[in-house]
Amino acid sequence: MPLSASKAPRPPGLPIVGHIPQWTKDPVKLMTEAARYGDVVRLQLPGETYLLNHPDHVKRVLQDNHLNYEKGWVFDRIKPYWGESLLTAEGDHWRQQRRRVQPTFKREHTVDFAPTITRRTAEMLDRWQESAENGRELVLYNEMTQLALVIIGDVLFGVGLWKQVAEMAGAVQTALRVLKTRVAALLPLPLWIPTPQNRRFNRAMRTLNDGIARIMEENRRAEDGGRNFLKMLMEARDSETGERMSDKQLHEEAIGMLQQGHDTIGETLAWTWYLLSLHPEVERKLYAEVTRVLGDRVPVVDDLAQLKYANMVVQESLRIFPPVWIIPRDAIKDDEIGGHRIPAGSTVLLSPYLTHRHSAFWENPEGFDPERFLPDRSKGRPRYAYFPFGGGPRLCMGVDMAIMETLLIMVMVVQRYRLHLVSCHREEPECILDMIPRHGVRATLQKQARPAPP
């Protein structure tokens, strides 16, 4: 470690408890204020914690020196939900799982699921008809999350989850809320102690685990040749050892993917509707593009490359409200970042939310301006100024699927409806584990007016 490496600045906190109360109440506010002290700041949270804001620092942790950073204690705390799945696993176990699962996520496989996505979206749009006619308000976060859950159920397991969706989505929400408090707690009580909170969590996990076990069993027994992710995972072999996954590994991977494959998509879409409702000029441009490229027909994967503005709308929405707003890691050995010492054992926090607003790389960072992603305006922007899907070897495995799904759903909704926020409705981010819109984005529907014939 060079002698020049100094301790990073620390914004003022309360005696003894430091920044814990602010972090628990409003982490976005705390991070935003802390970033005024520099690109590397120390936070007084449990353990020694550093918030890193500069794209070069993000690159160092996720890519250049990634072997020095493990997922650490935060991911250990969420293991009661995710088990030893790809998201949480470390070392050889993670490498082996990634080798097995990665081929399943190849583009040629994921594009096969596009018709499932458009079919499920069309079902939702048909259901919306009545709400549109009666002016009934919808909570778009719930609508989008449930649609994404039904889609991932179909893609993963080849089953329609519409009937169970409310129960399963409820169980997911309960489990995540409890996990949030366990991550924030100094010393969470073991889950076998029957506190009301632990009981709620265990009940929710039983609902999810029983549901997954039932679906897996049905998949095993099904003789038909239908293709789904679970079947691909059951057949997947480690390219080095040739071994298949155990039942436990399959179960943990399935529950992890059910979660990762729907929540983030639902959140991205809910935030996108919020932003579009506040910016009718962007919505009009988007509708004009969708009408020009597709007219009334159902989109297919090959259309997506032509929907350039739609792509930029999704990118910009993920910049302003990245569902994964924080990516923690623990340092294994001492490191030096931005001239500051990062001691072994400390936690570093990378925040897409914060770096996506770094004024050195983003002009008018709070503005909703999809065209900032035009090639000309993106020139010179560092790769890690924008990382809604993480980066390096642990880059999101579902990135292609996520973008395809979000775009298909978004353009199908835009073909049919304009969404109007209920009056005076303003959103703010609530950080559970992901960043969700606190009030759920409440809106009414209006049928799109057909453009006048030329």
Ligand code: HEM
């Ligand atoms: C807009 C939607 C999505 C966003 C914003 C997102 C974001 C992320 C991020 C930031 C990570 C890295 C976490 C870290 O480094 O600690 C990640 C990992 C992961 N994501 Fe996604 N994700 C999305 C959708 C999906 C989908 C649809 C799937 C699967 C169907 C998926 C599967 C995974 C998996 C398996 C990992 C762990 C990869 C590994 O560590 O090897 N994600 N995601």
